Amino acid sequence: MKILIPGLIKKMPKIKLITFDLDDTFWDIKRTIVNAEINSRKWIEDRIERKIEWGTIDDFLKIRNELIKDNPALNYDLGLLRKKIISYHTQKYFRNQKDLDEFIEEAFMFFLEERHKVKFFDDVITVLEKLSSKYKLGVLTNGNADIKKLGIDHMFEFSLSSMDVKSNKPDQGHFVKAKELSQISFQNTLHVGDHPVNDVYGARKLGINVMWFNLNNLVWDIDGNPPIQFKKWSEFINLLEENYGS
Ligand SMILES: [Mg+2]
Numbered sequence: 001m002k003i004l005i006p007g008l009i010k011k012m013p014k015i016k017l018i019t020f021d022l023d024d025t026f027w028d029i030k031r032t033i034v035n036a037e038i039n040s041r042k043w044i045e046d047r048i049e050r051k052i053e054w055g056t057i058d059d060f061l062k063i064r065n066e067l068i069k070d071n072p073a074l075n076y077d078l079g080l081l082r083k084k085i086i087s088y089h090t091q092k093y094f095r096n097q098k099d100l101d102e103f104i105e106e107a108f109m110f111f112l113e114e115r116h117k118v119k120f121f122d123d124v125i126t127v128l129e130k131l132s133s134k135y136k137l138g139v140l141t142n143g144n145a146d147i148k149k150l151g152i153d154h155m156f157e158f159s160l161s162s163m164d165v166k167s168n169k170p171d172q173g174h175f176v177k178a179k180e181l182s183q184i185s186f187q188n189t190l191h192v193g194d195h196p197v198n199d200v201y202g203a204r205k206l207g208i209n210v211m212w213f214n215l216n217n218l219v220w221d222i223d224g225n226p227p228i229q230f231k232k233w234s235e236f237i238n239l240l241e242e243n244y245g246s
Contacts, residue, residue, distance in 0.1 A: 017184040019138040021193030027118040036114035076162035123233035140174040170202025
């Protein structure tokens, strides 16, 4: 007769695919974007040789919401949204559409370069290197960071952005596409991210295992069942093995 020990069952290895969020999970996005924004504005002003009234954050959100109202795709197409905003601030300085379009393209490329100047949290790369020899790894991001540009793409089987799936997490688009690409079921998948709703709640709703990167010690208030959480990447592998086996 087989004796089933609950503790052992719980520790059965079952994770085959680990998917990761990027912004605020691998690096601090606010610092990255603020630097990219400051440098991009300077670049634009230098190029058109004028000071621009960029407005406050509230002005920015107002412009953003108006643009999204006109074109709902801007909700997930961050690149196009940024180009529209550059256009909003600079179009009056251009005599024709062609020159404006070229300028916007160049300004956007500059921003993208800056946006990829990220500082990884301690131990992220070491942990990913170890994991990639044992698990399939994937990226599920609502942002527009490109793992190729960051030089970490060799560790991942795939990377899906909101543009790829025409929706934002917590909608199921990213998660469903990951399953389709990897051919690994949700119950054999672990999703790791910082956002309680977009990452943890979104993945959990589908039956995906989750680990919450909770750098700022937020309180879990979504339901009475707090997820496994960690705040240092050096803790990740031990925690993974404790909870899901090795
Ligand atoms: Mg995030």
